[in-house]
Structures are given as C-alpha cells and as structure tokens.
Amino acid sequence: MTGTSDSRNRRWAATHRCIFTTALELFEDFGFEQVSVGRIAARSGVSVPTFYAHYPSKEHLVxxxxxxxxxxxxxxxxxxxxxxxxxxxxxxxxxxxxxxxxxxxxxxxxxxxxxxxxxxxxxxxxxxxxxxxxxxxxxxxxxxxxxxxxxxxxxxxxxxxxxxxxxxxxxxxxxxxxxxxxxxxxx
Missing domain, CATH: 1.10.357.10 (Tetracycline Repressor, domain 2)
Known part of the structure; x- marks a missing residue:
C-alpha cells in the first residue's frame, strides 16, 4: 500500500506544480484578469474540477x-x-x-x-x-x-x-x- 500512496502523492504534487507553473506563465503572458481557470486547466492538461481540487481559486496561485x-x-x-x-x-x-x-x-x-x-x-x-x-x-x-x-x-x-x-x-x-x-x- 505504501508504494501506491507514494505514487499517488508524487502524481498529486506533479499536477499541483504543473498547474502552478502553467498559471504563472499564462498570467505573465496575458495578464491575471484575462486568464480563466478553464484556460489554466486546459493548458495544464487537467479538468476544471481537478484545478479546484488543487487550488480554491486562481488568486491562490499568486x-x-x-x-x-x-x-x-x-x-x-x-x-x-x-x-x-x-x-x-x-x-x-x-x-x-x-x-x-x-x-x-x-x-x-x-x-x-x-x-x-x-x-x-x-x-x-x-x-x-x-x-x-x-x-x-x-x-x-x-x-x-x-x-x-x-x-x-x-x-x-x-x-x-x-x-x-x-x-x-x-x-x-x-x-x-x-x-x-x-x-x-x-x-
């Protein structure tokens, strides 16, 4: 079980980091107010609900x-x-x-x-x-x-x-x- 839990934690951390870095890039390129959660999720390769499982709002990224x-x-x-x-x-x-x-x-x-x-x-x-x-x-x-x-x-x-x-x-x-x-x- 520990191996599965570790793998799940690493996957969660990698997704969390991917959303974060993608959002910062988008905010820098287009401006915070012009970037939607949907756009961040799509560019990160995750669903909108997955975004919200990691961050309560796009504001929390910054x-x-x-x-x-x-x-x-x-x-x-x-x-x-x-x-x-x-x-x-x-x-x-x-x-x-x-x-x-x-x-x-x-x-x-x-x-x-x-x-x-x-x-x-x-x-x-x-x-x-x-x-x-x-x-x-x-x-x-x-x-x-x-x-x-x-x-x-x-x-x-x-x-x-x-x-x-x-x-x-x-x-x-x-x-x-x-x-x-x-x-x-x-x-």
Whole structure:
C-alpha cells in the first residue's frame, strides 16, 4: 500500500506544480484578469474540477499566504525580547536568505503579477491583516494594542517592500527594500 500512496502523492504534487507553473506563465503572458481557470486547466492538461481540487481559486496561485505554523516557525528563530516589528524584519530576511533560487524567482513573478493587477494589489491588504493575526497568535503573551499596531505596521512594511521590488522589476535587492521599509517605520 505504501508504494501506491507514494505514487499517488508524487502524481498529486506533479499536477499541483504543473498547474502552478502553467498559471504563472499564462498570467505573465496575458495578464491575471484575462486568464480563466478553464484556460489554466486546459493548458495544464487537467479538468476544471481537478484545478479546484488543487487550488480554491486562481488568486491562490499568486497570493500564497503563509500558514500559522510557518509564521510561528520563523518567529521562533528570533529572540522573544525583540519588538514585534524587529522580529518580523529579521524573519523576513531569514525567509529570503533560506529561499532556493527557483522559489525566489517564482516569488518575483508572483509579486510582478500582483503589482500589475489592481484587484490583487487591493486584496494584499486582506492578506496583511490575516498574516498579522498569525503573528499575534504566535506571541507568547496576549496581544496588547502596541503589539497589534506593530504587527500590522510590520506587515504593511513587508508588503510595501515586496511591491517596490516588483514595481522595480527586481532591480534592487529585496533585502535592501525590507530594510528601507522597516527603517521608515521607526523614522
């Protein structure tokens, strides 16, 4: 049974990856809003229901929010005595440093798509709030107003850096943009 399960998992992962890479190519070539789920599915060689078995929407291909566990793992690498904003900045820098080159390139592609799609730029604020909530959920003490504001501001700075990176077509290092955005918070 294990062999069948492993084979099924590999097939599922390969299909998931195929849908993802195909969608990014289509979004880059034609624009996010001009590409339908049906077109992604057809180009990927899957049915529309199979697409939805892998992704709840085409938006989820581009805007991949972290999980509570991923946020917690990144924050756990930072000294707990630091302010929330400093912990988020350091976690962002660690996240980028650990990212394999192909994932870094995909991150750049996803953020270029977000930056050029007004509806996605607007939706980023919802993801910021959700991720700020994940940060607060991973803090050892109950969140107070200061922590809430720090987490929300840190996520706004993160988004500003990512959008500046995408708007500049990756000409500047993302790490520099993170540093600049977080310095603006303390100015």
């Amino acid at each position: 805007m991949a929010p972290p999980t509570v566990e991923e946020v917690g793992a990144l924050l756990a690498t930072q000294p707990p005595g630091l302010a929330v904003g400093e912990r988020v900045l350091r976690a962002n820098l660690m996240w980028i440093a650990r990212m394999p080159p192909d994932e870094y390139d995909e991150l750049a592609t996803r953020w270029r798509i977000i930056a050029t799609t007004p509806a996605l730029r607007t939706r980023v604020a919802e993801y910021e709030r959700a991720t700020a909530g994940m940060i607060l959920a991973n803090l050892p003490a109950p969140s107070d107003t200061v922590q809430i504001v720090q987490a929300t501001a840190a996520l706004a700075a993160t988004t500003a850096a990512l959008l500046a990176w995408a708007d500049g077509n990756g000409q500047r290092k993302l790490e520099e943009l993170f540093d600049e955005a977080f310095r603006a918070l303390s100015a």
